[in-house]
Amino acid sequence: MFVAALFAGPPAYAGDTAPVLETVPIPAGPYVRGSDASEREYGYAIDEKAYGYSATRNGRWYAGELAKGRHTLPAYRIAVSPVTNAQYAAFVRAARRPAPDVDRSTWKSYGLIHPWQRTRRYAWKDGAFPAGRADHPVVLVSHADAAAFAAWLSAETGRTWRLPTEAEWEKAARGTDGRRFPWGDRFEASRLNSHDAGPFDTVPVRSFPSGQSPYGMQDAAGQVLSGRRRPGGQADTSSRAVPGTTKDAGSAVPLHGTTVPRD
Numbered sequence: 383m384f385v386a387a388l389f390a391g392p393p394a395y396a397g398d399t400a401p402v403l404e405t406v407p408i409p410a411g412p413y414v415r416g417s418d419a420s421e422r423e424y425g426y427a428i429d430e431k432a433y434g435y436s437a438t439r440n441g442r443w444y445a446g447e448l449a450k451g452r453h454t455l456p457a458y459r460i461a462v463s464p465v466t467n468a469q470y471a472a473f474v475r476a477a478r479r480p481a482p483d484v485d486r487s488t489w490k491s492y493g494l495i496h497p498w499q500r501t502r503r504y505a506w507k508d509g510a511f512p513a514g515r516a517d518h519p520v521v522l523v524s525h526a527d528a529a530a531f532a533a534w535l536s537a538e539t540g541r542t543w544r545l546p547t548e549a550e551w552e553k554a555a556r557g558t559d560g561r562r563f564p565w566g567d568r569f570e571a572s573r574l575n576s577h578d579a580g581p582f583d584t585v586p587v588r589s590f591p592s593g594q595s596p597y598g599m600q601d602a603a604g605q606v607l608s609g610r611r612r613p614g615g616q617a618d619t620s621s622r623a624v625p626g627t628t629k630d631a632g633s634a635v636p637l638h639g640t641t642v643p644r645d
Contacts, residue, residue: 414560
């Protein structure tokens with residue numbers, strides 16, 4: 383997921399060739415991960431203010447977060463923006479993969495707030511993404527398809543790409559000091575695409591440069607709900623890493639096609 387703030391537009395792609403995903407380096411070293419009770423309460427409180435009801439609190443959305451503490455990671459690079467529809471379309475065409483989507487029963491199993499019918503505006507038709515959404519983040523991508531995208535990108539570019547781990551995503555999103563949001567500790571609706579200020583839809587990636595993380599990653603908070611890879615390879619669709627930022631644009635999804643290269 384993620385974009386460097388200084389880039390003027392979405393990463394380029396050409397025809398059926400592999401898309402160019404810009405990356406930022408994340409240095410080796412310690413960082414603060416997880417959350418404490420006060421941070422989880424802060425997340426529930428801002429959700430209640432935005433939604434007008436206690437769905438995330440009642441669903442215990444943040445209860446599974448790791449306890450706040452120090453953790454250390456080696457150096458790595460991470461894509462700085464969500465993979466876009468246009469970028470993912472190159473994979474669909476070249477690898478002859480099905481368009482991203484999710485059926486009603488699978489959607490229900492995620493336990494999310496928004497009804498399945500609301501996802502239909504993002505559904506591809508006849509193998510093509512919805513008009514006007516080329517630079518919007520691709521959504522409704524399964525864990526298997528996201529992994530396949532990473533494998534295809536690796537083969538096409540000669541670099542090793544994979545899904546980020548939960549820990550890697552968290553450090554890239556919040557930096558090393560344990561801040562609640564990519565930009566600091568106070569929630570500010572103007573810095574992200576969320577239910578608080580609208581437009582209640584996805585928007586082009588990199589639309590909120592003031593919401594970037596300390597490493598220059600954007601769209602880590604808001605926009606869409608993304609999954610990360612937990613140990614063992616399974617998907618994690620929790621809000622872990624940035625308490626209170628699961629308030630998406632109205633199209634919560636289980637996984638982004640986000641990848642991480644290691645040189």
